[in-house]
Amino acid sequence: MKNIIDFIKKKINIISIFILIMILPVIFNSPLSMRILIEIGIISMVVLGLNLLMGLAGQISMGHAGIFGLSAYITGLLSSGRLNFTLPPLISIIIAISITTVLSYLIAFPILKLKGHYLAMGTLAMGIIFYSIFANLSFAGGFDGFSNIPRLWLFGENFTKNFLGINKYLNGYIIVYFVLIILFWISNNINNSKIGRSFKAIHTSEIAASTLGINVTKYKIMVFTISSLFTAIAGILFAHFYCGVTPSDFSIVKSISFVTMVVIGGTSSIWGALIGTIFLVLINYSLEFIQDFLSKFNIHVNIIDFNILTYGLLFIIVLIFLPDGIIGLKNKIVQLWRKKIVKNREDK
Amino acid sequence: MSNFLQYCITGITLGMIYALIAIGFSLIYRVTNIINFAQGEFVMLGGMLMILFVHFLKINYFISVIIVLLIIGILSFIFERVTLVPFKNSPVLIKIIFTIGASIFIRGISMIIFWKEPGLRYENFFEDKYFNLFGAVITLQDIFIIVTTLLIFIIIFILMEISITGKAMRACAVNIKASNIIGINVPLMLRFSFIISGILGAIAGIIITPKLGMSYSTGVFWGIKGFTASILGGIDSNYSILLGGIILGLLESLITGYGSDISFGLFSSEYKDVFICLLLIILLIIRPNGIFSKKGLKERV
Numbered sequence: 001m002k003n004i005i006d007f008i009k010k011k012i013n014i015i016s017i018f019i020l021i022m023i024l025p026v027i028f029n030s031p032l033s034m035r036i037l038i039e040i041g042i043i044s045m046v047v048l049g050l051n052l053l054m055g056l057a058g059q060i061s062m063g064h065a066g067i068f069g070l071s072a073y074i075t076g077l078l079s080s081g082r083l084n085f086t087l088p089p090l091i092s093i094i095i096a097i098s099i100t101t102v103l104s105y106l107i108a109f110p111i112l113k114l115k116g117h118y119l120a121m122g123t124l125a126m127g128i129i130f131y132s133i134f135a136n137l138s139f140a141g142g143f144d145g146f147s148n149i150p151r152l153w154l155f156g157e158n159f160t161k162n163f164l165g166i167n168k169y170l171n172g173y174i175i176v177y178f179v180l181i182i183l184f185w186i187s188n189n190i191n192n193s194k195i196g197r198s199f200k201a202i203h204t205s206e207i208a209a210s211t212l213g214i215n216v217t218k219y220k221i222m223v224f225t226i227s228s229l230f231t232a233i234a235g236i237l238f239a240h241f242y243c244g245v246t247p248s249d250f251s252i253v254k255s256i257s258f259v260t261m262v263v264i265g266g267t268s269s270i271w272g273a274l275i276g277t278i279f280l281v282l283i284n285y286s287l288e289f290i291q292d293f294l295s296k297f298n299i300h301v302n303i304i305d306f307n308i309l310t311y312g313l314l315f316i317i318v319l320i321f322l323p324d325g326i327i328g329l330k331n332k333i334v335q336l337w338r339k340k341i342v343k344n345r346e347d348k
Numbered sequence: 349m350s351n352f353l354q355y356c357i358t359g360i361t362l363g364m365i366y367a368l369i370a371i372g373f374s375l376i377y378r379v380t381n382i383i384n385f386a387q388g389e390f391v392m393l394g395g396m397l398m399i400l401f402v403h404f405l406k407i408n409y410f411i412s413v414i415i416v417l418l419i420i421g422i423l424s425f426i427f428e429r430v431t432l433v434p435f436k437n438s439p440v441l442i443k444i445i446f447t448i449g450a451s452i453f454i455r456g457i458s459m460i461i462f463w464k465e466p467g468l469r470y471e472n473f474f475e476d477k478y479f480n481l482f483g484a485v486i487t488l489q490d491i492f493i494i495v496t497t498l499l500i501f502i503i504i505f506i507l508m509e510i511s512i513t514g515k516a517m518r519a520c521a522v523n524i525k526a527s528n529i530i531g532i533n534v535p536l537m538l539r540f541s542f543i544i545s546g547i548l549g550a551i552a553g554i555i556i557t558p559k560l561g562m563s564y565s566t567g568v569f570w571g572i573k574g575f576t577a578s579i580l581g582g583i584d585s586n587y588s589i590l591l592g593g594i595i596l597g598l599l600e601s602l603i604t605g606y607g608s609d610i611s612f613g614l615f616s617s618e619y620k621d622v623f624i625c626l627l628l629i630i631l632l633i634i635r636p637n638g639i640f641s642k643k644g645l646k647e648r649v
Contacts, residue, residue: 054441058439060441060444110633111629114636116440116444118632121575122628122629122632122633124568124572125572125626125628126629128621129621129626132625133619256448259445263449308456308459309457309460311452312451315452319442319449320430
């Protein structure tokens, strides 16, 4: 009995997250809130990957939306019947993930030789390259993108829909969060493994890391490939749940917003990725909500336009006042609280 | 032949703009070792503010140019205050991220204040006058752009190489601690470099807007092209930046003109951004100090 209680105490974080994920769709079961939850799930995966790259290894990528879009475009083109042949989604997903990961491995070779500013500019250029290719592919609809990508069902469309009675939102929710939990578990393990410690050493000082026998180039390429793998998985889920892609989903602003989420959440822990994503996605939707609310009183303001401004403002505020992000704030509060407890004990 | 000449004229005009943006990058980089990601946004702001003053408020050209430059100068002063002062001792990643954040902020503000239509422009400074040059056409605006840029480069040359302020700025670039010791007012020099590069970006925006138009979202593209020009020429020297800008402009316009002919229709003109970004990545990897550098490879962070 004691063992079980100890186990629960140790894993209280994970268990409470599990329960939260179970309960959420029951409470918020309207289509809109399910859509928000799914969006949070998908973007969390990208941000989780970027968090490994930025927080753990201290590199930066301003072109992750390009990788995100690449896998979405590949699986979309293969499975939506825009080419001469149509593949079932399960096969196109595997093809998309493998092509994207291999390609990002090849990209990582030259690009991660760069450091600091040059790395940021190089990856920004990579993002622009991907975006302009998407926008100019005539067989993929150019600027308008394309739709008719088949939806991904849990156990086949008929069985899931009619027999289990799971609608498309719940179906998406289950798949996305199942994948998210796996990715979270993987990145948690990376964080606590030898590889993760090597990444941290590279973050602190590349020269020191290399004198300790860490192959800096190898590990940098590895972390970029892992984070691209996460992003590729998010990309295929995006394509198969929104059933359509447009180039503007993968623009530079998107890349920058991913970076914003990582920074706002905090780079010191992988929980920061989740918190940052939830925070920014909710801000986006709350702007939409405010706009709807105001239009009821005949005040027509285009508040959604404020989203880029809000990103920038939050970014600056967080960087100046909370350099460790929201997670850092939590850590500070916990520290203060512990100090208080210790002080109380001493007083007694 | 006349086509070729025409592409060259367009290319040189564009290249001058790229060189102006690039010198802004270079001024800040040389003094502070920061690449200012918001440089492109100043170009955009310059153009948009001019559209606001000249096209919509109908203010005299001369006065509105002065107002715009003043506004941009104040903005870049504030920018320096919030970027450099709090992050003096932070790692490079934080500095980069901050300039990125500031650039989104500027973009967001201008999205609300200005208009969202692409390709806004204001009336030319001059009447549309054409000159025939061996079959190619050069407009007065092109000549104006080229002459202005050359003048500005001469002014910068005098400022940086001859005047005592410029010498102090260059000393800061070499070693900040040492220049502090010998009595140079380092914070003032840093502020100076930010203000000058902001104003140079704004001038680029002001003179290119009547020709190509401007929209709130093009800041990133101007920034990355200017950066490519500065890497192409070598970020450390004024002449090579001018040359780098011209080469980049020529490359861009020649690709727009002949790209699809050379590559059998594969590289249509829409892919010119792809080409420039590829060029940037390759240059960053192979020759980060520019194609004119003789020192060979030197790693910079």
